[in-house]
Amino acid sequence: MTSTGIIEQLNRKSCGLCCTKLKNFGVTVGGKKIIHDIDIHIHCGELTALIGPNGAGKTTLLKAILGEIRYTGELLFLDADNCRRNPVVGYVPQKIDFDASAPISVLDLFAASMSAWPVFLGYSRRFREDVAASLTGVNAEHLLDRRLGELSGGELQRVLLAMALNPNPDLLLLDEPISGIDVRGRELFYELVSNLRQNYDLSIILVSHDWSLMSQYADRIVFLDRTVQFCGKPDEVFANENLLRYCGPVLINSINQNRLKPKIFSRYGDLV
Numbered sequence: 001m002t003s004t005g006i007i008e009q010l011n012r013k014s015c016g017l018c019c020t021k022l023k024n025f026g027v028t029v030g031g032k033k034i035i036h037d038i039d040i041h042i043h044c045g046e047l048t049a050l051i052g053p054n055g056a057g058k059t060t061l062l063k064a065i066l067g068e069i070r071y072t073g074e075l076l077f078l079d080a081d082n083c084r085r086n087p088v089v090g091y092v093p094q095k096i097d098f099d100a101s102a103p104i105s106v107l108d109l110f111a112a113s114m115s116a117w118p119v120f121l122g123y124s125r126r127f128r129e130d131v132a133a134s135l136t137g138v139n140a141e142h143l144l145d146r147r148l149g150e151l152s153g154g155e156l157q158r159v160l161l162a163m164a165l166n167p168n169p170d171l172l173l174l175d176e177p178i179s180g181i182d183v184r185g186r187e188l189f190y191e192l193v194s195n196l197r198q199n200y201d202l203s204i205i206l207v208s209h210d211w212s213l214m215s216q217y218a219d220r221i222v223f224l225d226r227t228v229q230f231c232g233k234p235d236e237v238f239a240n241e242n243l244l245r246y247c248g249p250v251l252i253n254s255i256n257q258n259r260l261k262p263k264i265f266s267r268y269g270d271l272v
Protein backbone atom coordinates (compact mmCIF):
# COMPACT_ATOMS: atom_id res chain seq x y z
CA MET A 1 0.00 0.00 0.00
CA THR A 2 1.22 3.53 -0.70
CA SER A 3 1.75 6.06 2.08
CA THR A 4 -1.27 8.01 0.75
CA GLY A 5 -3.33 4.83 1.04
CA ILE A 6 -2.29 4.37 4.64
CA ILE A 7 -3.26 7.93 5.53
CA GLU A 8 -6.62 7.47 3.79
CA GLN A 9 -7.11 4.24 5.70
CA LEU A 10 -6.29 5.91 8.98
CA ASN A 11 -9.07 8.36 8.28
CA ARG A 12 -11.54 5.58 7.45
CA LYS A 13 -13.37 5.02 10.72
CA SER A 14 -14.99 1.75 11.55
CA CYS A 15 -18.54 1.51 10.16
CA GLY A 16 -19.54 -0.98 12.87
CA LEU A 17 -21.65 -2.90 10.37
CA CYS A 18 -19.28 -5.50 8.87
CA CYS A 19 -19.09 -8.67 10.87
CA THR A 20 -17.32 -11.99 11.14
CA LYS A 21 -19.45 -14.95 12.17
CA LEU A 22 -18.34 -18.38 13.26
CA LYS A 23 -21.19 -20.89 13.37
CA ASN A 24 -20.89 -24.35 14.81
CA PHE A 25 -17.17 -24.03 14.15
CA GLY A 26 -14.78 -26.80 15.08
CA VAL A 27 -11.42 -28.45 14.38
CA THR A 28 -10.71 -32.17 14.61
CA VAL A 29 -7.18 -33.48 14.12
CA GLY A 30 -6.47 -37.18 13.87
CA GLY A 31 -9.92 -38.02 15.25
CA LYS A 32 -9.41 -35.72 18.28
CA LYS A 33 -11.76 -32.75 18.69
CA ILE A 34 -9.46 -29.84 19.46
CA ILE A 35 -12.23 -27.21 19.44
CA HIS A 36 -15.97 -27.66 18.82
CA ASP A 37 -19.37 -25.98 18.63
CA ILE A 38 -18.00 -22.44 18.55
CA ASP A 39 -20.42 -19.63 17.78
CA ILE A 40 -18.92 -16.16 17.76
CA HIS A 41 -20.10 -12.93 16.18
CA ILE A 42 -17.67 -10.02 15.90
CA HIS A 43 -18.40 -6.56 14.51
CA CYS A 44 -15.81 -4.29 12.94
CA GLY A 45 -14.45 -1.76 15.38
CA GLU A 46 -14.46 -4.38 18.16
CA LEU A 47 -11.51 -5.84 19.98
CA THR A 48 -12.35 -9.37 21.09
CA ALA A 49 -9.96 -10.96 23.56
CA LEU A 50 -9.65 -14.72 23.34
CA ILE A 51 -8.56 -16.06 26.71
CA GLY A 52 -8.40 -19.49 28.30
CA PRO A 53 -6.01 -22.02 29.80
CA ASN A 54 -2.96 -23.40 28.04
CA GLY A 55 -3.97 -25.96 25.44
CA ALA A 56 -7.55 -24.60 25.25
CA GLY A 57 -7.38 -24.30 21.46
CA LYS A 58 -6.88 -20.54 21.05
CA THR A 59 -4.06 -20.76 18.49
CA THR A 60 -5.90 -23.59 16.73
CA LEU A 61 -8.94 -21.34 16.36
CA LEU A 62 -6.84 -18.55 14.80
CA LYS A 63 -5.12 -20.98 12.42
CA ALA A 64 -8.45 -22.41 11.33
CA ILE A 65 -9.82 -18.92 10.60
CA LEU A 66 -6.66 -18.29 8.57
CA GLY A 67 -7.33 -21.44 6.58
CA GLU A 68 -4.12 -23.15 7.73
CA ILE A 69 -6.11 -25.97 9.34
CA ARG A 70 -9.32 -27.61 8.09
CA TYR A 71 -12.40 -26.73 10.05
CA THR A 72 -16.02 -27.79 10.18
CA GLY A 73 -18.94 -25.41 10.44
CA GLU A 74 -19.19 -21.96 8.91
CA LEU A 75 -16.93 -18.94 8.77
CA LEU A 76 -18.75 -15.97 7.29
CA PHE A 77 -17.63 -12.44 6.64
CA LEU A 78 -20.53 -10.07 5.98
CA ASP A 79 -19.97 -6.53 4.75
CA ALA A 80 -22.02 -3.45 5.62
CA ASP A 81 -24.68 -4.47 3.05
CA ASN A 82 -24.91 -7.92 4.66
CA CYS A 83 -23.31 -9.51 1.57
CA ARG A 84 -20.90 -12.40 1.95
CA ARG A 85 -17.38 -11.86 0.76
CA ASN A 86 -13.87 -13.17 1.30
CA PRO A 87 -12.19 -11.12 4.00
CA VAL A 88 -8.57 -10.03 3.98
CA VAL A 89 -7.12 -11.48 7.17
CA GLY A 90 -3.99 -10.10 8.86
CA TYR A 91 -2.12 -12.29 11.34
CA VAL A 92 0.56 -11.71 13.94
CA PRO A 93 1.81 -15.12 15.15
CA GLN A 94 2.84 -16.00 18.68
CA LYS A 95 6.45 -16.37 17.48
CA ILE A 96 8.48 -16.42 14.30
CA ASP A 97 11.61 -18.45 13.77
CA PHE A 98 14.57 -16.71 12.20
CA ASP A 99 18.34 -16.71 12.53
CA ALA A 100 19.01 -13.82 14.94
CA SER A 101 22.59 -13.51 13.66
CA ALA A 102 21.55 -13.11 10.00
CA PRO A 103 22.06 -9.60 8.52
CA ILE A 104 18.35 -9.14 7.71
CA SER A 105 16.84 -5.72 8.35
CA VAL A 106 13.20 -4.83 8.95
CA LEU A 107 13.15 -3.33 5.44
CA ASP A 108 14.45 -6.65 4.04
CA LEU A 109 11.69 -8.52 5.86
CA PHE A 110 9.03 -6.28 4.31
CA ALA A 111 10.63 -6.68 0.88
CA ALA A 112 10.71 -10.46 1.18
CA SER A 113 7.05 -10.61 2.16
CA MET A 114 5.65 -7.95 -0.16
CA SER A 115 7.55 -8.13 -3.42
CA ALA A 116 9.32 -10.59 -5.68
CA TRP A 117 12.15 -8.06 -6.14
CA PRO A 118 15.51 -9.67 -5.13
CA VAL A 119 16.70 -8.11 -1.87
CA PHE A 120 20.33 -7.84 -3.06
CA LEU A 121 19.30 -5.41 -5.84
CA GLY A 122 18.33 -2.76 -3.30
CA TYR A 123 15.08 -0.82 -3.02
CA SER A 124 13.48 2.13 -4.75
CA ARG A 125 13.00 5.28 -2.70
CA ARG A 126 9.26 4.83 -3.11
CA PHE A 127 9.31 1.34 -1.58
CA ARG A 128 11.39 2.60 1.34
CA GLU A 129 8.94 5.44 1.94
CA ASP A 130 5.97 3.10 1.83
CA VAL A 131 7.51 0.72 4.38
CA ALA A 132 8.45 3.70 6.57
CA ALA A 133 4.81 4.88 6.38
CA SER A 134 3.59 1.40 7.43
CA LEU A 135 5.97 1.45 10.38
CA THR A 136 4.88 4.97 11.35
CA GLY A 137 1.37 3.60 11.87
CA VAL A 138 2.68 1.39 14.69
CA ASN A 139 5.20 3.86 16.15
CA ALA A 140 8.13 1.91 14.72
CA GLU A 141 9.50 4.07 11.88
CA HIS A 142 12.89 4.24 13.65
CA LEU A 143 13.24 0.46 13.21
CA LEU A 144 13.31 0.54 9.39
CA ASP A 145 17.02 -0.30 9.04
CA ARG A 146 17.44 -2.23 12.27
CA ARG A 147 18.54 -5.85 12.13
CA LEU A 148 15.76 -8.30 13.11
CA GLY A 149 18.02 -10.01 15.64
CA GLU A 150 18.51 -6.69 17.47
CA LEU A 151 14.81 -6.04 18.07
CA SER A 152 13.22 -6.50 21.47
CA GLY A 153 10.15 -8.76 21.69
CA GLY A 154 7.85 -5.73 21.74
CA GLU A 155 9.58 -4.05 18.78
CA LEU A 156 9.40 -7.24 16.71
CA GLN A 157 5.71 -7.56 17.55
CA ARG A 158 5.07 -4.00 16.29
CA VAL A 159 6.95 -4.72 13.06
CA LEU A 160 4.88 -7.88 12.53
CA LEU A 161 1.76 -5.85 13.25
CA ALA A 162 2.74 -3.32 10.57
CA MET A 163 3.13 -6.21 8.11
CA ALA A 164 -0.24 -7.69 9.11
CA LEU A 165 -1.87 -4.31 8.37
CA ASN A 166 -0.51 -4.30 4.85
CA PRO A 167 -2.76 -4.74 2.89
CA ASN A 168 -5.54 -3.48 5.14
CA PRO A 169 -7.25 -6.48 6.67
CA ASP A 170 -10.96 -6.83 7.41
CA LEU A 171 -10.06 -9.11 10.26
CA LEU A 172 -6.87 -8.89 12.31
CA LEU A 173 -5.74 -11.94 14.34
CA LEU A 174 -3.13 -11.42 17.02
CA ASP A 175 -1.60 -14.31 18.95
CA GLU A 176 0.15 -12.78 21.92
CA PRO A 177 3.59 -14.14 22.75
CA ILE A 178 3.44 -15.92 26.12
CA SER A 179 6.86 -14.63 27.13
CA GLY A 180 9.51 -12.13 26.11
CA ILE A 181 7.55 -8.90 26.48
CA ASP A 182 7.44 -6.96 29.74
CA VAL A 183 4.28 -5.41 31.17
CA ARG A 184 5.01 -1.94 29.78
CA GLY A 185 5.69 -3.41 26.33
CA ARG A 186 2.36 -5.26 26.44
CA GLU A 187 0.54 -2.11 27.56
CA LEU A 188 2.04 -0.18 24.64
CA PHE A 189 0.98 -2.91 22.26
CA TYR A 190 -2.58 -3.01 23.59
CA GLU A 191 -2.84 0.80 23.39
CA LEU A 192 -1.77 0.58 19.78
CA VAL A 193 -4.23 -2.20 18.98
CA SER A 194 -6.95 -0.34 20.82
CA ASN A 195 -6.33 2.76 18.66
CA LEU A 196 -6.32 0.63 15.49
CA ARG A 197 -9.80 -0.68 16.16
CA GLN A 198 -11.10 2.85 16.53
CA ASN A 199 -9.35 4.19 13.45
CA TYR A 200 -9.44 1.26 11.04
CA ASP A 201 -12.47 -0.48 9.62
CA LEU A 202 -11.56 -3.91 10.98
CA SER A 203 -12.40 -6.55 13.59
CA ILE A 204 -9.67 -7.74 15.93
CA ILE A 205 -9.31 -11.06 17.73
CA LEU A 206 -6.46 -10.99 20.22
CA VAL A 207 -5.29 -14.09 22.07
CA SER A 208 -4.14 -12.85 25.43
CA HIS A 209 -2.83 -14.31 28.65
CA ASP A 210 -3.23 -11.03 30.50
CA TRP A 211 -6.72 -10.79 31.93
CA SER A 212 -5.99 -7.57 33.75
CA LEU A 213 -5.04 -5.62 30.64
CA MET A 214 -7.79 -7.25 28.61
CA SER A 215 -10.38 -6.03 31.10
CA GLN A 216 -9.22 -2.50 30.23
CA TYR A 217 -8.80 -2.78 26.49
CA ALA A 218 -11.17 -5.43 25.12
CA ASP A 219 -14.77 -4.79 24.08
CA ARG A 220 -15.64 -8.45 24.44
CA ILE A 221 -14.11 -11.45 26.14
CA VAL A 222 -14.36 -14.98 24.80
CA PHE A 223 -13.18 -17.58 27.32
CA LEU A 224 -12.33 -20.67 25.35
CA ASP A 225 -11.68 -24.12 26.71
CA ARG A 226 -12.25 -26.40 23.71
CA THR A 227 -15.51 -24.51 23.22
CA VAL A 228 -16.79 -21.10 24.31
CA GLN A 229 -17.31 -21.35 28.06
CA PHE A 230 -17.98 -17.66 28.78
CA CYS A 231 -18.54 -14.73 26.49
CA GLY A 232 -19.54 -11.11 27.00
CA LYS A 233 -18.32 -7.68 28.03
CA PRO A 234 -15.24 -7.77 30.29
CA ASP A 235 -17.14 -6.62 33.39
CA GLU A 236 -19.80 -9.29 32.91
CA VAL A 237 -17.36 -12.13 32.23
CA PHE A 238 -14.89 -11.33 34.99
CA ALA A 239 -17.67 -10.88 37.53
CA ASN A 240 -19.26 -14.20 36.62
CA GLU A 241 -19.07 -16.52 39.61
CA ASN A 242 -19.21 -19.54 37.36
CA LEU A 243 -15.97 -18.36 35.76
CA LEU A 244 -14.35 -18.13 39.19
CA ARG A 245 -15.54 -21.64 40.00
CA TYR A 246 -14.35 -22.84 36.61
CA CYS A 247 -10.87 -21.44 37.16
CA GLY A 248 -10.42 -23.12 40.51
CA PRO A 249 -9.69 -22.16 44.11
CA VAL A 250 -6.23 -20.69 43.51
CA LEU A 251 -7.66 -17.88 41.46
CA ILE A 252 -10.57 -17.28 43.84
CA ASN A 253 -8.22 -17.17 46.86
CA SER A 254 -6.01 -14.69 45.12
CA ILE A 255 -8.96 -12.45 44.40
CA ASN A 256 -10.26 -12.70 47.97
CA GLN A 257 -6.87 -12.12 49.57
CA ASN A 258 -6.17 -9.07 47.53
CA ARG A 259 -9.76 -7.86 47.69
CA LEU A 260 -9.42 -7.38 43.99
CA LYS A 261 -12.27 -6.91 41.66
CA PRO A 262 -11.94 -9.59 38.99
CA LYS A 263 -11.13 -6.89 36.46
CA ILE A 264 -7.71 -6.43 37.99
CA PHE A 265 -6.65 -10.06 37.94
CA SER A 266 -3.02 -10.99 37.80
CA ARG A 267 -1.84 -12.95 34.81
CA TYR A 268 -3.94 -16.06 34.33
CA GLY A 269 -0.94 -18.22 33.64
CA ASP A 270 0.67 -17.28 36.96
CA LEU A 271 -2.34 -18.22 38.98
CA VAL A 272 -3.78 -21.40 37.61
Ligand SMILES: Nc1ncnc2c1ncn2[C@@H]1O[C@H](COP(=O)(O)OP(=O)(O)OP(=O)(O)O)[C@@H](O)[C@H]1O
Binding pocket: 029, 030, 034, 052, 053, 054, 055, 056, 057, 058, 059, 060, 061
Ligand atom coordinates in the same frame (compact mmCIF):
# COMPACT_ATOMS: atom_id res chain seq x y z
N1 LIG B 1 -1.68 -30.58 14.73
C1 LIG B 1 -2.10 -31.02 15.92
N2 LIG B 1 -2.28 -32.35 16.13
C2 LIG B 1 -2.70 -32.82 17.31
N3 LIG B 1 -2.96 -32.03 18.38
C3 LIG B 1 -2.80 -30.71 18.23
C4 LIG B 1 -2.36 -30.13 17.01
N4 LIG B 1 -2.29 -28.78 17.16
C5 LIG B 1 -2.66 -28.55 18.43
N5 LIG B 1 -2.97 -29.69 19.07
C6 LIG B 1 -3.42 -29.83 20.46
O1 LIG B 1 -4.59 -29.03 20.57
C7 LIG B 1 -4.64 -28.42 21.85
C8 LIG B 1 -4.82 -26.92 21.69
O2 LIG B 1 -3.58 -26.34 21.26
P1 LIG B 1 -3.46 -24.77 21.02
O3 LIG B 1 -2.04 -24.48 20.68
O4 LIG B 1 -4.49 -24.34 20.05
O5 LIG B 1 -3.82 -24.21 22.47
P2 LIG B 1 -3.67 -22.73 23.04
O6 LIG B 1 -4.94 -22.43 23.75
O7 LIG B 1 -3.26 -21.78 21.97
O8 LIG B 1 -2.49 -22.93 24.09
P3 LIG B 1 -1.41 -21.88 24.69
O9 LIG B 1 -2.18 -20.89 25.53
O10 LIG B 1 -0.56 -22.76 25.54
O11 LIG B 1 -0.68 -21.24 23.55
C9 LIG B 1 -3.37 -28.83 22.58
O12 LIG B 1 -3.67 -29.91 23.42
C10 LIG B 1 -2.46 -29.25 21.45
O13 LIG B 1 -1.56 -30.23 21.89
